[in-house]
Amino acid sequence: MNIPDCPLPTQPTDCITLAHGGGGRMTNRLIESIFYPAFANQWLEQAHDGATLPMPHSRLAFTTDSFVVSPLFFPGGNIGDLAVNGTVNDLLCCGATPLYLSAAFILEEGLPLDTLRQVVQAMREAASRAGVSIVTGDTKVVEHGKCDGLYINTSGIGLVPGNIEIGLHRVQKGDAVIVTGPIGNHGVSILSTREGLNFETTIESDTAALTHIVSNLLAGVPDVHMLRDPTRGGLSSTLNEIAEGAGVTITLDEQSLPIEPPVRAACDLLGLDPLYVANEGILLIFLPDEHAEQALHIIRNDPHGKGARLIGHVTDDRRPEVLLELALGQTRVLDMLSGEQLPRIC
Numbered sequence: 001m002n003i004p005d006c007p008l009p010t011q012p013t014d015c016i017t018l019a020h021g022g023g024g025r026m027t028n029r030l031i032e033s034i035f036y037p038a039f040a041n042q043w044l045e046q047a048h049d050g051a052t053l054p055m056p057h058s059r060l061a062f063t064t065d066s067f068v069v070s071p072l073f074f075p076g077g078n079i080g081d082l083a084v085n086g087t088v089n090d091l092l093c094c095g096a097t098p099l100y101l102s103a104a105f106i107l108e109e110g111l112p113l114d115t116l117r118q119v120v121q122a123m124r125e126a127a128s129r130a131g132v133s134i135v136t137g138d139t140k141v142v143e144h145g146k147c148d149g150l151y152i153n154t155s156g157i158g159l160v161p162g163n164i165e166i167g168l169h170r171v172q173k174g175d176a177v178i179v180t181g182p183i184g185n186h187g188v189s190i191l192s193t194r195e196g197l198n199f200e201t202t203i204e205s206d207t208a209a210l211t212h213i214v215s216n217l218l219a220g221v222p223d224v225h226m227l228r229d230p231t232r233g234g235l236s237s238t239l240n241e242i243a244e245g246a247g248v249t250i251t252l253d254e255q256s257l258p259i260e261p262p263v264r265a266a267c268d269l270l271g272l273d274p275l276y277v278a279n280e281g282i283l284l285i286f287l288p289d290e291h292a293e294q295a296l297h298i299i300r301n302d303p304h305g306k307g308a309r310l311i312g313h314v315t316d317d318r319r320p321e322v323l324l325e326l327a328l329g330q331t332r333v334l335d336m337l338s339g340e341q342l343p344r345i346c
């Protein structure tokens with residue numbers, strides 16, 4: 001069957017738009033209206049970064065992700081280590097020990113082989129740091145102009161220990177909310193590189209696999225309820241997904257949010273809200289409040305966790321929303337991003 005090219009839509013529901021890939025409200029609508037109904041099963045309904053699957057003597061975690069970032073290289077990383085780190089972190093958020101990855105490459109005609117070698121080498125080094133092996137893959141080439149040089153799809157498999165139970169169903173009133181590092185660095189790094197913007201300080205992506213933070217946390221804290229990496233849509237959109245899925249109110253303290261001054265200044269200049277800017281090397285952690293200080297001590301002992309903060313609590317279990325308590329005493333509702341604040345960040 002011949003499918004005609006989709007013209008620029010006159011209404012948002014006519015065709016795919018860039019906002020469908022932004023990690024906000026339109027992304028959620030796309031998933032809930034098309035993918036969930038088509039693929040409905042008990043594992044997909046976990047609504048997590050990966051699916052935890054039953055095995056004869058343990059549970060298997062399985063996740064997949066695609067990376068279409070532009071530009072391919074940016075301060076702090078490139079599309080290769082981004083692909084490995086992002087997939088490893090999705091497995092970690094299931095409480096799994098990451099083991100194996102697949103890597104599929106869509107290559108554009110005319111891509112320099114040296115560029116591909118650099119990306120593959122970065123993937124190799126990132127996999128080694130994360131303690132995983134890339135065990136299978138695929139390569140396709142498309143005509144010049146059909147993609148931005150290189151796209152990567154990665155899938156990952158890990159094992160979940162029997163004593164670990166991570167999920168939306170465990171988030172409850174009274175939980176502390178911790179973020180493991182400063183927010184917004186990745187998205188601002190991508191935008192400044194793409195647009196050739198020069199700030200006084202180079203803002204680097206935070207892309208990293210957080211294997212040691214999670215393994216030490218799960219070994220040292222008796223009861224972690226939820227882990228999630230706030231990538232597309234940023235901190236606010238991810239917290240809205242959790243609030244909606246768990247049916248709870250999450251209240252944040254504005255003064256506790258870790259935003260580095262150069263990132264805040266860049267966002268002010270560009271008209272961006274750092275709460276909606278993408279991240280690639282931090283986690284959100286939900287756990288009982290009595291374990292928060294112990295968790296922060298463990299996280300801050302890791303090089304990638306030195307900026308960890310307690311940023312809020314689950315304050316109600318009757319209404320799904322995210323609130324921000326401002327410095328002057330007012331309260332702001334943090335809604336999910338409706339459109340596309342910063343395209344192509346992963």
